[in-house]
Amino acid sequence: MRPIIDVEHLNYRYPQQAKDQLTLRDVSFSVDAGEWVAIVGHNGSGKSTLAKNLNGLLAPASGKITVDGDVLSEKTVWEIRKKIGMVFQNPDNQFVGATVADDVAFGLENQGVARDEMLRRVPAALKLVNMQDFATREPARLSGGQKQRVALAGMIAARPQILILDEATSMLDPRGREEVLATIRQMKATSDLTVLSITHDIDEAASANRILVVNDGEVKEEGTPAEIFRHGEALIKMGLDMPYAERLKAALKRRNVQVPATYLTEKGMADWLWQLRSNK
Amino acid sequence: MAITFKQVDFTYQPGTPFETKALTDINVTIPDGSYTALIGHTGSGKSTLLQHLNALLKPTSGTVTIGERVITPATNNKDLKKLRQHVGIVFQFPESQLFEETVEKDIAFGPQNFGVSEADALKTAAEMLDLVGLNQDLLKRSPFDLSGGQMRRVAIAGVLAMKPQVLVLDEPTAGLDPQGRLDMMEMFARLRHEQHLTVVLVTHQMDDVANYADNVIVMDGGRIVKTGTPREIFKEPQWLVEHQLGLPKTTAFAQQLIARGWQFDRMPLTEDELAEDLIAQLPTTAFGGATTHDE
Numbered sequence: 001m002r003p004i005i006d007v008e009h010l011n012y013r014y015p016q017q018a019k020d021q022l023t024l025r026d027v028s029f030s031v032d033a034g035e036w037v038a039i040v041g042h043n044g045s046g047k048s049t050l051a052k053n054l055n056g057l058l059a060p061a062s063g064k065i066t067v068d069g070d071v072l073s074e075k076t077v078w079e080i081r082k083k084i085g086m087v088f089q090n091p092d093n094q095f096v097g098a099t100v101a102d103d104v105a106f107g108l109e110n111q112g113v114a115r116d117e118m119l120r121r122v123p124a125a126l127k128l129v130n131m132q133d134f135a136t137r138e139p140a141r142l143s144g145g146q147k148q149r150v151a152l153a154g155m156i157a158a159r160p161q162i163l164i165l166d167e168a169t170s171m172l173d174p175r176g177r178e179e180v181l182a183t184i185r186q187m188k189a190t191s192d193l194t195v196l197s198i199t200h201d202i203d204e205a206a207s208a209n210r211i212l213v214v215n216d217g218e219v220k221e222e223g224t225p226a227e228i229f230r231h232g233e234a235l236i237k238m239g240l241d242m243p244y245a246e247r248l249k250a251a252l253k254r255r256n257v258q259v260p261a262t263y264l265t266e267k268g269m270a271d272w273l274w275q276l277r278s279n280k
Numbered sequence: 281m282a283i284t285f286k287q288v289d290f291t292y293q294p295g296t297p298f299e300t301k302a303l304t305d306i307n308v309t310i311p312d313g314s315y316t317a318l319i320g321h322t323g324s325g326k327s328t329l330l331q332h333l334n335a336l337l338k339p340t341s342g343t344v345t346i347g348e349r350v351i352t353p354a355t356n357n358k359d360l361k362k363l364r365q366h367v368g369i370v371f372q373f374p375e376s377q378l379f380e381e382t383v384e385k386d387i388a389f390g391p392q393n394f395g396v397s398e399a400d401a402l403k404t405a406a407e408m409l410d411l412v413g414l415n416q417d418l419l420k421r422s423p424f425d426l427s428g429g430q431m432r433r434v435a436i437a438g439v440l441a442m443k444p445q446v447l448v449l450d451e452p453t454a455g456l457d458p459q460g461r462l463d464m465m466e467m468f469a470r471l472r473h474e475q476h477l478t479v480v481l482v483t484h485q486m487d488d489v490a491n492y493a494d495n496v497i498v499m500d501g502g503r504i505v506k507t508g509t510p511r512e513i514f515k516e517p518q519w520l521v522e523h524q525l526g527l528p529k530t531t532a533f534a535q536q537l538i539a540r541g542w543q544f545d546r547m548p549l550t551e552d553e554l555a556e557d558l559i560a561q562l563p564t565t566a567f568g569g570a571t572t573h574d575e
Contacts, residue, residue: 042457044427089455090373138298144372144451145322171372171454173321173484174526200457239457244529244551251555256568270536273558276566277542 003030003066004162004194005054010063012049012217022061023049025217033161036188036195038205040228041214042239047198050214051164054196055084068161082111085160089167091151092140100126100142100150101135107158118157125157126150128183145176152180156187163187165197169204181207202229202241213238230263245269281347281366281445281478282312283333288342290328302328304502306342310446310495315472315479317489317510320499321524326482329499333448333480334367335360347445365394368444372451374435375428383409383426384419387438394442401441408437411474413467429460433467440471446478447471453485461485465492490514490528490549498523515547530554 012024023046031037041047052058054065056077065072067080085107088094097103104122113121126132129149134142139150148171155163163184169177181204187193197204205211211228213221215238221228231238232246242250245264253259264272290303302325310316310333320326331337332344335351344351349363371377380386387408388401396404409416412433418426423434432452439447449468453461469492472479481493489496489510496513498506500523506513514520514531527535534548542561548554559566 043429043455043460141292141298141300143322143327167455171451173524174486175524176322236458236462239459241458244533247529248533248551248554251551252558255555255559257555257559257562257566258568266533266536269533270540273537273542274540276562279563279565 002033004033004068005031005196006064006066007054008064008066010050010053010065011061012046012053012058013061014049023217024053024060027063027214027217027219029212029219029222031194031196033194034188034192035210036184036197036208038208038211038225039196039198039214040200040205040211040238040240042237045214045239046217047214048166049217051086051166051196051198054164055081055086083160084162084164085155085158086164086166087148087151087155087168089170091144091147094151094154095139095147097139099136100131100139103139103150104154104157107154111158121157121159122153125153128156128186129153130179145172148172149176149180152183156183159191161192162194162196165195165199165204167198167200169199169201177201177203200239200241202243205240206243215239226263232263282345283310283347283367283446283478284308284345285329285332286343286345288332288339288344290332290337291340292328294340302502303332303339306504308497308504308507310478310480310497313476313478314495315469315481315493316495316497317493318480318482318497318499319484319486319489319525324499325502326499327450328502330369330448330450330480330482333446334364334369336369361394365442366444367446367448368439368442369448370436370439370450370452372454373432374439374452375423375431378423378431378435378438381422382420383423383434386423386434387441390438390442404441405437408441409434411440411471412437413463429456429464432456432464440475444477446480448480448482450482451484452481453483453488468492484526486514486526486528486531487550490530498525500524510549511547514549 008028010024010027011022013022039047053060056072068083070076070080072080095103096106101122104125105118108118126135129152131149131153139147169180184195199205206225211223211225212219229243233250235242245266249259285306285308288303288306292300292302318326338351338355339353341353346363347366378386380389384402384405387405391401391404392398406419414433423431453464456464465488471477493510496508496510497504514527517527517535520527528549530548530551534544534554544557548557
């Protein structure tokens with residue numbers, strides 16, 4: 001696997017911050033093409049700042065970012081931005097079109113995609129997010145979850161190599177969230193899409209191949225979801241919810257039940273409880 | 281303060297190509313002093329209903345009775361001040377409405393708008409900061425220098441400064457991290473008791489409904505499809521799935537256990553309830569000291 005994103009010794013400081021205060025401190029990691037990496041951390045840990053550095057919305061104080069073989073600089077930033085699609089938490093901040101279809105087409109116009117091709121891609125993208133019936137509606141009059149799906153459709157139509165989701169599912173209801181995650185899994189299955197998702201959602205984090213834990217501007221830990229979820233109650237301090245089985249385990253432990261120390265999935269928990277009950 | 285809807289219909293932009301019917305035949309009462317959760321999938325009409333709670337929208341037909349005040353399609357937009365003072369709405373991302381130079385001026389803005397003197401409004405601002413769990417030394421700071429969670433608390437303090445009797449919360453924890461969400465929900469539960477508020481919570485978080493609400497209204501397609509206590513609402517998991525709604529995590533997990541042969545007299549809604557129900561069915565060997573389990 002070749003790394004599509006490579007970050008080396010990245011430091012970032014906001015203009016108003018003192019010299020020794022860094023929002024990102026010596027951050028290094030790499031992401032392989034086709035990988036899904038979740039970045040977790042509590043509010044203010046520097047996750048969104050990191051995402052904005054990756055496509056040059058913010059310029060690092062020092063360090064090197066390489067995207068698809070190109071070192072990020074003033075010269076390469078426009079090429080790199082074409083490769084990265086970003087979806088933010090609040091889609092109101094990124095709507096420009098008068099109708100849903102226009103909005104999805106906007107990114108394609110910028111890329112100079114031919115009209116015939118646009119007429120194919122826009123309805124296909126809207127269908128994927130189940131918003132085809134809303135093509136002629138005004139984005140401003142949609143509900144929060146519908147807006148987020150339209151924002152995602154814009155990214156699907158533009159076909160970036162890298163998709164960055166900055167808490168993009170946090171405003172959706174459980175079904176909307178599952179639909180978006182299923183859409184992304186489907187996109188990944190049919191292309192070499194790389195996904196970076198910044199999230200507090202345990203299901204979204206569980207979908208990733210790898211999780212990076214960011215705290216105080218540093219990458220504190222990385223591992224597979226099962227490795228990270230072992231932390232149990234400490235996960236809340238890391239900005240993630242506790243997986244349900246861990247919550248129940250804690251409630252049983254408070255009632256003096258002897259519980260296993262290893263991480264249990266929900267199925268593992270159900271198996272363990274059944275075994276415990278049969279152990280008379 | 282109770283709020284009652286009677287045969288309420290609402291249509292956006294009637295008579296235009298964008299005409300959309302958002303509410304149909306709404307008949308419901310939000311009881312005085314209740315903690316009412318308003319749930320429904322995206323686009324079910326929750327936000328439209330919410331805006332009727334203080335007459336930001338008026339029904340296209342039918343009436344909304346808010347305390348003593350009756351809102352009809354013909355109600356004049358003037359003279360709604362008193363009502364807006366009684367029903368405080370915290371919209372999604374309320375921090376985006378902060379605008380003043382200092383935290384205290386921002387919180388004091390609302391009361392001054394309703395005719396309170398500057399000195400009294402500033403005094404109220406200091407009290408409200410306490411209520412939302414922020415330190416007094418933030419009063420003179422710019423609200424824009426605060427963290428996202430602190431900004432949201434300042435915005436909520438601004439709504440509380442109007443001394444409302446009903447507090448309406450539209451997805452108040454969206455975008456906060458898990459610790460921030462928990463702190464915020466605990467704060468609303470405390471405020472409800474301390475300030476004797478009626479609370480209306482619009483949410484997608486079924487765990488919050490299970491943990492905090494005592495009354496639930498379920499919407500689908502612009503209609504109210506069910507009302508009841510959380511236990512009444514969550515006892516039929518299949519029905520919820522049909523209306524594109526989730527279950528509290530505990531209830532969902534209890535379904536898995538029921539499928540494997542466990543039995544529960546009541547539908548467990550929280551992990552503590554489930555833990556209680558489980559230990560009643562476990563042998564004594566499961567408890568501390570009796571055996572050395574695989575630890």
